[in-house]
Amino acid sequence: MAKRRITQETFDAAVRENMEEFEMASEEALREAVEQFESQGVDLTCIVKAVAAVSSEDTPEESTHEVLQALDSLRIGDNSASVTEVEADMKRFTEHCLVGFAQRFLAAQKDAYPVILSHCKKSVEEPEALVNALSALAALTNGQPDLLEAEGKQLFLDVLKKHREDPSVTCVAVRTVRHCCLKHEQNRQDLVKGGVLPLLTGAVTQHSESAALVKEASAALRVMCYDDDIRATFGNAHEHAKSIVLEHKGLKVLIQAAKTHFEDTSVLSELCATLSRLAVRNEFCQDICDLGGLKLMMTLLADSYETAELVRQVLSALRALAGNDDVKDAVVNAGGVQYIVIAMNRHMNNAAVCEQGCGCLSVLALRKPENCQVIMENGGALAAVQAMKTHTNSLNVQNQACMLMRNLVARMPQYSQPILDMGAEALIAQALLTHQYIADVGKAALRDLGCQVELRELWTGEHGSLSY
Incomplete structure (x- = not known):
């Protein structure tokens, strides 16, 4: 049986009523509202469970949450605020989105996506500002891939091409691509058709020394091989994996990256997880061995068996091979x-x-x-x-x-x-x-x-x- 849902406004009104009518302290009022709705079978996953700040003494119904305050600052200062003010507001918005899914959902409900996308487009020529804007977009789209539309997809491709020399911009752009492709088959197919795969493998090759970028690009390549969108009747996971291997030399790129970061277990875990996703054909399994992948995994099991996450990913890759x-x-x-x-x-x-x-x-x-x-x-x-x-x-x-x-x-x-x-x-x-x-x-x-x-x-x- 599906759970009932309520709006953020309904929840905030209940908290406010507890505080005003029953003279409860803010924490008690919040706790009472949560217990009340959960006892009624209401799903509060998308509800920000915090006391909203009152923007005016005369209009308590206009109380708002911190993530929306940051969004309003970005919206108001879109044209008039200084670069420093916009940067501070963007970071504040990103921090609140990272708190949890409920904050991101509320921001999206209040049209945060077009606001942040607008800032990304205006910042294309300024790498530092672009990193901040893309970080906000990455945080906002985490768990909400449906927000992405044609303009956003083209922006990602343009940024990855224009700033391919800049590892910081590339890293956050790749992270945003990954968030928008997880559990969204259409976004994956559109971006692959737009040429995102060579941009991802190229990023690993060009910035092979950057552990953060290698991890992000490896994870993004892996997501392209997922079949996790229950809304899609058929997925292109196998076709995408085949394209990564045959057309863009993905196996060679990833194995070489693993050799470069042989001491970094977090990078190796990501790379092994992606290799297991690419081992979808008999010849691909053999290719991984021929490229030194099997020898690498045996060495990792022998030398790094104390690290549980790395061991798990190596075993998963061996199982696929x-x-x-x-x-x-x-x-x-x-x-x-x-x-x-x-x-x-x-x-x-x-x-x-x-x-x-x-x-x-x-x-x-x-x-x-x-x-x-x-x-x-x-x-x-x-x-x-x-x-x-x-x-x-x-x-x-x-x-x-x-x-x-x-x-x-x-x-x-x-x-x-x-x-x-x-x-x-x-x-x-x-x-x-x-x-x-x-x-x-x-x-x-x-x-x-x-x-x-x-x-x-x-x-x-x-x-x-x-x-x-």
Whole structure:
């Protein structure tokens, strides 16, 4: 059942009523209003939960929030204010938008987008002012990609071309592009058609020493390969990934950037996450290996296994690469199984690492009996069992662990008893009771392990008479 929604004005009026009619202090009045609306099933996600400042003693109904005060200053000073005043107001607006989504939503409701876009256009020739204006636009569009329209798209492309030599302008422009493309398929397609992909890969190459820019551009390239807009019947994620790799040498660009920032785990995490998104074809997986990507990931697992986020992203990338059967063998021959198990044991309390670790081992074991032997000998199954014990409430961990056990014994039934001796049957049975979603893979794992399992036949292929 959908929750009810109210306007910001309704919420502010309720707070004001608590203060005036019931003589509550501001904090108490605010808390009472929040509790009142939430008890009525009202969704307050888009509501600024703060006491609005009264702009005049005679007109309390004109009370406003700080983000709108900053917006009004920008609107009033559009033509008359000094550069210093506009810069200060722009930074103040950006800070308030960064507080939370409710502030950004309220600003957008009051037509902040055209105001900020106007300042961006006026600042195109002034890099410092442009950085401030684009920062405000990036903050405003975060979570609100629908605000972007044709004029804004063209502005992004023009700025990225005009200021390609300036890493500061390019970085914030790329961030704004990323915000406007997340969960918005049409924006992605329009910007790709406008030529944004070579601008993004070019930014990584040209400013390879800038960690901030490399991270932003890598994340933006990854977003171009998402299929996350539920409003779009069909997405171009695969086509965009193919274009990045084949037309703009994206794999080479990203792997070279990773080598440049080998000591920066945050940059490496972003680059690995993007590489996993680009490994959408068999030959792309092989290309990543040939370019030194696999060797790089093995080194990261060996040297940086203490960093949970980096480990998670490296495992995710390896999991994607292992879709290629030749790469599976390369990962195992490079000692990948040992590194994966060590990483899982080191971060056993991290559900995301355990999920990716089990998923990676599962892919390595698929249709590869010799790999199954290596996984068993190096404690892969035991690590998966421990992950199931540790993360009983994590559907993804349970699902990937069950898949791993099934793949280990599908062609190597002699491993069934050792896995059962680890307590796998009881853990899978518990997972089936806790997570309905994994019913198919859980029962398949029990069946292949030789356990008793009830398999209900949903349809026999027979049909009776049909009535019209």
